[in-house]
């Protein structure tokens with residue numbers, strides 16, 4: 029099982045998350061023979077600004093502060109599409125918002141724990157869950173193409189029962 033669940037919710041040096049995400053993005057792009065253009069990189073950085081999922085509209089709104097110029101929404105959406113395709117980010121359906129993937133380039137099960145109080149989302153993955161979903165959908169004669177599992181509740185930081 030792989031997880032960024034604890035680090036996402038505890039006080040931490042988030043710049044390290046950002047640096048690591050950028051390094052992984054460069055590796056993934058090199059492996060896929062794709063280019064991390066300035067706009068793609070800036071959109072990725074913006075999404076990684078926090079562990080809270082960010083909607084497309086907010087990305088369009090917040091980009092000028094980083095780039096110093098207004099970028100047309102279609103260009104922003106294309107950058108988002110690119111990042112989704114390379115699985116550097118994921119879309120959280122219930123929020124219609126995007127979150128950086130802490131482990132791109134690896135097979136994983138896209139399970140998101142979304143905190144109903146602070147809005148953070150942390151990703152966890154379990155191999156046996158992938159297998160279970162694949163088997164169950166196959167039995168139903170369904171051709172699985174993508175999956176996202178969301179659970180809602182209280183994160184470590186928001187749960188009053190968390191020992192501090």
Ligand SMILES: [Zn+2]
Nearest residue numbers: 036041042045
């Ligand atoms: Zn972080």
Ligand SMILES: [Zn+2]
Nearest residue numbers: 129130131151
């Ligand atoms: Zn992921």
Ligand SMILES: [Zn+2]
Nearest residue numbers: 143146183186
């Ligand atoms: Zn929370």
